[in-house]
Amino acid sequence: MASIRKASAGPSKYEVSAEAAVDLAKRHLIQPWPYSGSIGTEARSLIGSGDGIYIHDGEGRRLIDGPAGMWCVNAGHRREELARVMYDQAMELSYNTPWYTMNSPSAVLAERIAGHAPGDLRHVFFTTGGSSAVESALRFMQFYNNVRGRSEKKLIISRGGAYHGSTYLSASLNGRPRDRDWMDIAGGLVVKLTSPDPFRRPAAMTIEAFSDFLVSEFEETVERLGADKIGAFVAEPIQASGGVIVSPPNYLPRIRQICRANDILYISDEVVTGFGRLGEIFASESVFGLSPDIITFAKGVTSGYFPLGGMIVSDRLLADLRRSNHPDAMYAHGLTYSSHPVGCAVALANLDLLENGILDHARDVAPYFIEEMKTLEDLPLVGEVRGIGLMACVECVADRESNNPLQLDIEVGKRIDAHCYALGLLVRPLIHMCVMSPPLIITREQIDDMVAILREGISRTMEDLRREGVWRN
Structure with missing residues (x-):
């Protein structure tokens, strides 16, 4: 091109x-x-x-x-288009505190991203990268269940081979041994399932049987631990840093169905797969046939020109919070550089490039x-x-x-x-x-x-x- x-x-x-x-x-x-x-x-x-x-x-x-x-x-x-937008936005507004003010590029970008998201994912919270995006989603799950009076519904299910970040909670989900050999993790909050790697499946097992095994393992884990204890299942559509692991066909949609039936939030970590890596802005639905409760993103949102990430949250979850008996409960989470005007402006220009040819x-x-x-x-x-x-x-x-x-x-x-x-x-x-x-x-x-x-x-x-x-x- x-x-x-x-x-x-x-x-x-x-x-x-x-x-x-x-x-x-x-x-x-x-x-x-x-x-x-x-x-x-x-x-x-x-x-x-x-x-x-x-x-x-x-x-x-x-x-x-x-x-x-x-x-x-x-x-x-x-890309001069992206560099120029950084300069122009910085000369217009280089920063505003997101605690009690907002900026126009972040509102426009939230609308643009929501337009690409599947299902009822229509609300965007901006962070500084992938780790903080996943951390934000996990903290949102904890807040969501606290507000709804389900303080024990906090366990997080992840998988072998996964990589979700370097902050404390996000790193606790990682499924590569070298990521945690010498680092502390929130072990009591995280349950790890088998890596969905067909290449490393048992020698005598077919791909279909391997998919059935993975789904059965998840079902048995939910039954053993109790759906009332499990807050979220977190998965990359493709396990990127785990070695570009492409899971068996229909495995992820089946997991999504089990999550829905047991009121477990499905968090799709699209930090890598989002913004064009698989030919789509988001791949969860268009490539893998599932509509999650939350999507996390980063990396390609600005093509690496500015640190930016975020999560997209479904209407349903926010409506549940608004209907709760705790209207004053606060999602006490945010970052100094949340909704950064320069980063959001660059992301908008990057979206233009993606949508218009890339x-x-x-x-x-x-x-x-x-x-x-x-x-x-x-x-x-x-x-x-x-x-x-x-x-x-x-x-x-x-x-x-x-x-x-x-x-x-x-x-x-x-x-x-x-x-x-x-x-x-x-x-x-x-x-x-x-x-x-x-x-x-x-x-x-x-x-x-x-x-x-x-x-x-x-x-x-x-x-x-x-x-x-x-x-x-």
């Missing part, structure tokens, strides 16, 4: 040399998700600029942005993207390539007999990433998995380039492992 952009205005006055930036980071910057052995002394790959689907590192090397930042740069880098383009190239990614399955190290829309995962399996990631598998992703980086592609390695979720503006020719580099990176990794004598396939 072609897009005309002016040449870069050059580095800002706050830019320093790559060497200086690395030195400053090692002396002063704490990186996200650091290891204790290097915390506060680490420098990561320096990115200096971006344009379209490409970024340039501190040495001037051009790389395809395979993960689109963190699933978020949906409209691509250096969504159509994403839907057009997505089948080709998945088809080309699937060609990597002929490599001996690749166990499965899976995906939908413009998100896919290459899961590497060095030990096929046990079908279990071992120490060798743990290093595979880093090796592939290093090779691909040298070849011109930024990969997001998740232990033994490589995730690709490029900007939605990617063309077929650029998909060809991306897949070719990824193939070469995996091939070089296989050669390394054979040469070291640790893998003989």
Whole structure:
């Protein structure tokens, strides 16, 4: 999808040399998700600029942005339309306190988002990102049940492989062991179910039987714990950071029916899948056939140009609160930057871009993207390539007999990433998995380039492992 952009205005006055930036980071910057052995002394790959689907590192090397930042740069880098809106809005109104004032862009954006949401989801609460969006939804569930006199209906059901954020409650839902090995969680509030990963299902089980097992597990959990104790079921339509897990067909709608029958709030976490990643503004209904009680979103809402997230809440839930016997009960939750005028203005401009061409383009190239990614399955190290829309995962399996990631598998992703980086592609390695979720503006020719580099990176990794004598396939 072609897009005309002016040449870069050059580095800002706050830019320093790559060497200086690395030195400053090692002396002063704490990186996200650091290891204790290097915390506060680490420098990561320096990115200096971006344009379209490409970024340039501190040495001037051009790389395809395979993960689109963190699933978020949906409209691509250096969109002058978005940068200009940020400037114009900041010059008009840079901030207002959401505690006792409001701004026009947030009201307009809430109406635009509500127009895309399924069912009766018509009310939007804005946050600063995905973690705070999920946190807000969980706190809303607690408030909702307190107001309705159901103070014990607070348990939250999540799943293995899930990722819902880094704040206390949202992180407590995460289903990846490494997310909680050294971090405290609200364990007494959260119940974890089996990951809906068909690739890791029991060997003799069909996909249909696996789906039945997952649904039965949920039903048995509700019966065992009691529907009067369970406040919410939280699920990503696609488990993104868990490895782009595409659950069995009809599994999620069946879970939704059970939630409805037992008055359990269904929270659809569309932080990744929303705003175009699957070719739709929201995928819950249009792709997966379900209408949740709450949808959380972030990332692609501004294409990563400004921190913004939120939740969309159904009319029914708010009507229940208004009918309660506690009209003075307060949802005592909010953020300094809730409904930020600059972020909401950028999101509106981003919606214009999505609605006026990018969504159509994403839907057009997505089948080709998945088809080309699937060609990597002929490599001996690749166990499965899976995906939908413009998100896919290459899961590497060095030990096929046990079908279990071992120490060798743990290093595979880093090796592939290093090779691909040298070849011109930024990969997001998740232990033994490589995730690709490029900007939605990617063309077929650029998909060809991306897949070719990824193939070469995996091939070089296989050669390394054979040469070291640790893998003989």
